[in-house]
Amino acid sequence: MFDKELFEKHLATSWLGRSFYFFEELPSTNSYAKKIKDMGSLHGAVVLTDHQTGGRGQYDRKWHTSAGENLTFSLIFEPQKAERFSLLTLACALSITEVINEMCGIPAVLKWPNDILHDGKKLSGILTETLFLGNHLERVVVGIGLNVYQTEFEGNLSDQASSLKLEAKADCPREELLANILQKIEYRYRLWNQHNAKLVKEINKVMIGFGEWKSLKVNGENLQGKYKFLGVNEAGELLALNKDLDLKTFAYEQVRVV
Structure with missing residues (x-):
């Protein structure tokens, strides 16, 4: 107890x-x-x-x-x-x-x-x-x-x-x-x-995959290619770079790091 x-x-x-x-x-x-x-x-x-x-x-x-x-x-x-x-x-x-x-x-x-x-x-x-x-x-x-x-x-x-x-x-x-x-x-x-x-x-x-090139899954579907996982920003959004070094932001509900 x-x-x-x-x-x-x-x-x-x-x-x-x-x-x-x-x-x-x-x-x-x-x-x-x-x-x-x-x-x-x-x-x-x-x-x-x-x-x-x-x-x-x-x-x-x-x-x-x-x-x-x-x-x-x-x-x-x-x-x-x-x-x-x-x-x-x-x-x-x-x-x-x-x-x-x-x-x-x-x-x-x-x-x-x-x-x-x-x-x-x-x-x-x-x-x-x-x-x-x-x-x-x-x-x-x-x-x-x-x-x-x-x-x-x-x-x-x-x-x-x-x-x-x-x-x-x-x-x-x-x-x-x-x-x-x-x-x-x-x-x-x-x-x-x-x-x-x-x-x-x-x-x-202390985030798993921080700074690494990872696969991302958005709304249950895998995105093509690898993305460099940059952690989160001050809004709590996930940040990632694609192979062309374009910065992408994702909402909490959308994305999973695989």
Whole structure:
């Protein structure tokens, strides 16, 4: 069982995670975070469950998780503008990779657009969703799943996924992991909110394929030829050069780096 008191003991943030909703079981932390009502601001609230029974990834793919073994949680943000959410997703992913490396000794990397890998296997995934009231952005919900203690995965996931327990050189308690992740994300949210160019540089350094000639798949179809992957820009768009050195930009939803 997740130890809330131990988590609070380690938490060193100013605002992120200070409002904390814990459930032993939930279908989806993202779904709950989108529906929750409060008279005041929910900015910085965190929803965590010890067992997520209906977790979702991109394109409504199921996120399978074992009870009491992983971190499945959602962050609620209330930014002023409805823009650059793909960059916010990557900022959260970067923060997780740093904690994994520092606490567990695992050199994790980012896979565009929202996965964290080690040695080709997925450790963590992120699903960012928005909630609007008419034309007004009410909140952004960043859902995160991190495989911590799980050692067995269903079907072909055994070849595609791994966990900190399987890969780590040290024990990585979930409560301390979450506290450290939130501290990193709080810092990177500030950079994101300030349009600080440092954030983009930090993200690109740990992106798989950065600076390499790669194949691109757009809307499910392979583009002809190779493209030099230049990472992302400050708008969160993917940048690539074709063989004629023409710079191409792609939206988050369009492109995959193969």
